[in-house]
Amino acid sequence: MEKLLTKIKKDIGLSTDFIFKELIFFDKKITLIYSELICSTDLMNDFILKPIIQIENEQILIPDIYEKLYNILPDNNVKKIEKYQEIIDDLYNGYCLIIIDEKALAIEVRESLSRGVSEPTNEPALQGPKDGFCENVNTNLGILRKRIKSNHLYIETQEVGSSSKTKVGIVYMNNICEKKLVDEVKKKIKNVNIDGIIDSGYIKRYLGDKNSFFPTIMSTERCDNAAMAVLEGKIVILVDNSCYALILPTFLIDYFHNPDDYYQKYLNVSFIRIIRIFAFIISIFLPAYYIAVTTINHDAIPVSMLINFTTQRLTVPFPALIEALLMSIAFEILRESDMRMSNNVGTAVSVLGGLVLGDAAVSAGIVSPIMIIVIAISAISGLVFTSVELTSAIRWWRYIFMFLGAFLGIYGIFLGMLFLIISLAKINHYGKPYLYPFAPFYKKDLDDAILFIHKKEKRRNKYLTKNIIRGKQ
Amino acid sequence: MKKIILSVLIPFFILTGCSNYTELNNLSIVNEIGIEKRNNLYHVTISVVDTNNYENDDFYNKYIYEAEGINLTEAFNNLYLYLDKEIYISHLETLLLSNTLNHTDLDHINEYFNNVKNNRNSFIVVYTDSNIKEILSSKTNINSLIETNSQNYSLVYPLTYENYLKILYQKKYSFIPTIRYTDKKITVVGYSYFYKNKHINLLSQEENFSYNIINNHINTMNLSIHKNDYFISSLDTNLQINNDTTNIHITSYIYSEEKNYIDKYNIYIKNIIDHFINKYSYYSQYKIHIYSKGENYEK
Numbered sequence: 194m195e196k197l198l199t200k201i202k203k204d205i206g207l208s209t210d211f212i213f214k215e216l217i218f219f220d221k222k223i224t225l226i227y228s229e230l231i232c233s234t235d236l237m238n239d240f241i242l243k244p245i246i247q248i249e250n251e252q253i254l255i256p257d258i259y260e261k262l263y264n265i266l267p268d269n270n271v272k273k274i275e276k277y278q279e280i281i282d283d284l285y286n287g288y289c290l291i292i293i294d295e296k297a298l299a300i301e302v303r304e305s306l307s308r309g310v311s312e313p314t315n316e317p318a319l320q321g322p323k324d325g326f327c328e329n330v331n332t333n334l335g336i337l338r339k340r341i342k343s344n345h346l347y348i349e350t351q352e353v354g355s356s357s358k359t360k361v362g363i364v365y366m367n368n369i370c371e372k373k374l375v376d377e378v379k380k381k382i383k384n385v386n387i388d389g390i391i392d393s394g395y396i397k398r399y400l401g402d403k404n405s406f407f408p409t410i411m412s413t414e415r416c417d418n419a420a421m422a423v424l425e426g427k428i429v430i431l432v433d434n435s436c437y438a439l440i441l442p443t444f445l446i447d448y449f450h451n452p453d454d455y456y457q458k459y460l461n462v463s464f465i466r467i468i469r470i471f472a473f474i475i476s477i478f479l480p481a482y483y484i485a486v487t488t489i490n491h492d493a494i495p496v497s498m499l500i501n502f503t504t505q506r507l508t509v510p511f512p513a514l515i516e517a518l519l520m521s522i523a524f525e526i527l528r529e530s531d532m533r534m535s536n537n538v539g540t541a542v543s544v545l546g547g548l549v550l551g552d553a554a555v556s557a558g559i560v561s562p563i564m565i566i567v568i569a570i571s572a573i574s575g576l577v578f579t580s581v582e583l584t585s586a587i588r589w590w591r592y593i594f595m596f597l598g599a600f601l602g603i604y605g606i607f608l609g610m611l612f613l614i615i616s617l618a619k620i621n622h623y624g625k626p627y628l629y630p631f632a633p634f635y636k637k638d639l640d641d642a643i644l645f646i647h648k649k650e651k652r653r654n655k656y657l658t659k660n661i662i663r664g665k666q
Numbered sequence: 667m668k669k670i671i672l673s674v675l676i677p678f679f680i681l682t683g684c685s686n687y688t689e690l691n692n693l694s695i696v697n698e699i700g701i702e703k704r705n706n707l708y709h710v711t712i713s714v715v716d717t718n719n720y721e722n723d724d725f726y727n728k729y730i731y732e733a734e735g736i737n738l739t740e741a742f743n744n745l746y747l748y749l750d751k752e753i754y755i756s757h758l759e760t761l762l763l764s765n766t767l768n769h770t771d772l773d774h775i776n777e778y779f780n781n782v783k784n785n786r787n788s789f790i791v792v793y794t795d796s797n798i799k800e801i802l803s804s805k806t807n808i809n810s811l812i813e814t815n816s817q818n819y820s821l822v823y824p825l826t827y828e829n830y831l832k833i834l835y836q837k838k839y840s841f842i843p844t845i846r847y848t849d850k851k852i853t854v855v856g857y858s859y860f861y862k863n864k865h866i867n868l869l870s871q872e873e874n875f876s877y878n879i880i881n882n883h884i885n886t887m888n889l890s891i892h893k894n895d896y897f898i899s900s901l902d903t904n905l906q907i908n909n910d911t912t913n914i915h916i917t918s919y920i921y922s923e924e925k926n927y928i929d930k931y932n933i934y935i936k937n938i939i940d941h942f943i944n945k946y947s948y949y950s951q952y953k954i955h956i957y958s959k960g961e962n963y964e965k
Contacts, residue, residue: 491754491757496695500717503693507691507717
């Protein structure tokens with residue numbers, strides 16, 4: 194046993210959080226090894242020390258202490274260690290090891306270091322359930338299991354990261370999700386070659402489409418969103434220490450949907466979705482259109498508006514493109530600083546940026562009032578979407594269109610639109626067309642695309658699964 | 667190699683658009699142009715919107731600039747002796763033609779506007795026998811004047827330059843709304859008849875009315891027939907083309923105090939339209955059928 198203990202001490206190195214506790218149990222020395230940082234002392238007391246003391250108090254002779262302890266310890270996760278590497282892995286995973294004569298038992302006594310189930314911070318729910326994912330992958334997997342009580346819900350786990358050994362859960366419905374897709378995702382996760390996975394975003398980079406600005410994997414904090422995705426035939430990936438679940442594959446239209454849509458009336462939801470489409474269009478095209486009509490295509494707007502714009506731009510020394518870029522960058526800096534600031538100071542900075550800088554910039558003649566309105570409207574329209582990646586993609590394209598509008602006018606904007614549509618249509622992540630159900634056009638799946646139309650028979654996306662009919666068949 | 671080609675081609679395609687780049691502040695927005703002939707020289711008067719003192723949509727201050735030249739191109743170029751910004755005529759509202767112009771001059775004007783940059787042909791053409799500078803200097807907006815007259819009085823109807831050219835090339839005549847400047851006011855006096863770009867005469871009240879009826883340009887108007895008032899609330903003209911003849915169906919909704927006024931109205935309309943068609947050989951192949959509906963109102 195001394196040999197084993199020496200080897201363990203050598204592998205642990207200089208870390209001082211590992212405790213080696215020696216006990217005499219029926220005249221035999223047993224050693225408890227655990228990390229005081231990740232193991233719960235309460236659980237250790239209740240499920241290890243108390244039972245050991247109780248057994249000793251009974252004064253019954255036990256031929257095999259190892260087997261006795263394995264059968265008697267009241268913990269649901271007690272396992273016999275077969276290989277030495279398991280000792281090291283389990284020590285770092287919140288297990289307490291009991292070493293008896295060169296044999297080892299591992300008992301899970303992990304301290305819960307996550308914050309528990311709370312309301313999602315970045316995806317507020319207006320009408321739906323308010324539980325969000327937390328940093329404990331087991332809790333998150335349990336939340337999904339609680340929602341989908343089906344024997345077809347498969348939860349598979351893998352360990353990723355040579356140093357972090359992060360647990361990654363892959364959740365899917367076996368009777369709905371395509372096996373080919375599941376196999377491909379599992380293979381990609383297995384091939385992730387990295388030392389540590391800190392957040393689900395690390396995995397996203399390996400699984401997502403690298404050639405597009407637009408997101409192909411959705412991150413969500415909401416449990417209902419993930420459950421809905423699983424029932425549609427998508428795969429949900431949960432990563433330990435991350436409160437964001439990954440949903441794949443996704444289509445562009447998915448980013449215009451919100452889980453709250455399914456808790457409201459159809460007509461109301463249709464209207465809101467149309468608003469979201471408008472917000473998307475305005476966010477990308479408005480600054481470019483404004484630059485085009487004030488520099489090249491002056492005849493595209495009525496004369497009264499033209500005169501109005503001219504009057505406002507009289508004192509501005511910069512061309513429209515430079516003015517737009519300045520304001521856009523100022524807005525991004527303001528947004529970034531607002532996100533990083535604490536709540537105490539954040540509000541004051543927002544007010545300072547919005548009122549003082551905006552008003553002062555106009556008074557100083559650096560920018561025109563209309564430009565502030567245009568940039569503000571387009572930026573706010575982009576914030577309608579909860580997906581950070583979609584907002585970033587919109588921002589990129591906004592800048593591209595601004596340059597096209599400045600140099601080629603409305604013709605340039607139309608060219609850019611063509612390129613945008615081509616680049617979106619080109620995305621074929623995991624063999625699924627990104628613009629479905631518009632390209633390829635499939636009328637039956639349009640009832641939940643933009644307008645939300647009530648149909649008696651609910652259907653799934655035919656590109657995700659062959660099991661199209663939802664409900665009893 | 668592909669990247670090199672792309673990095674050469676993309677700036678080439680994008681930067682070529684810079685030739686059209688003009689800042690708003692570098693434009694003189696011209697909303698009215700007047701052209702006349704003085705001493706064998708083209709005299710061009712333009713009214714430019716004053717963007718420094720813009721008040722509202724219905725009224726904006728303007729600057730008047732004049733220049734002369736042997737031809738229109740020279741006259742417009744000479745405006746740059748006074749203008750500090752580029753002439754921008756995409757939002758031109760009115761082209762005012764003087765009675766000092768002969769048919770050749772009008773041909774030259776048509777040629778000039780067909781070739782000039784940024785021209786959209788959506789402005790209206792107006793004819794006048796008064797001083798152009800006085801008209802353009804007045805506070806009245808000619809385009810609004812013609813539009814309002816058309817909607818509430820139906821004496822004239824706005825003639826866009828595009829339609830003017832179309833009619834001219836197809837039928838060689840044109841009826842151009844005419845205004846006059848008297849007692850510091852601009853008055854709409856009706857249509858002037860041009861044949862092959864030559865001014866023939868000013869139409870009478872009844873002739874104006876006939877022309878508007880045939881071309882379905884009547885909205886509402888008050889009509890006096892032998893000292894009796896008729897209020898036309900709407901008039902719809904329908905042309906039915908049948909082989910070589912065309913029937914004109916006129917449906918009017920009219921109010922009058924007079925009894926049995928519908929027959930009188932029908933006879934009156936038929937007579938004036940017959941007279942108009944015969945005098946101007948206008949739609950002379952047409953047979954006319956007039957249908958009128960109306961109601962009496964009490965005093």
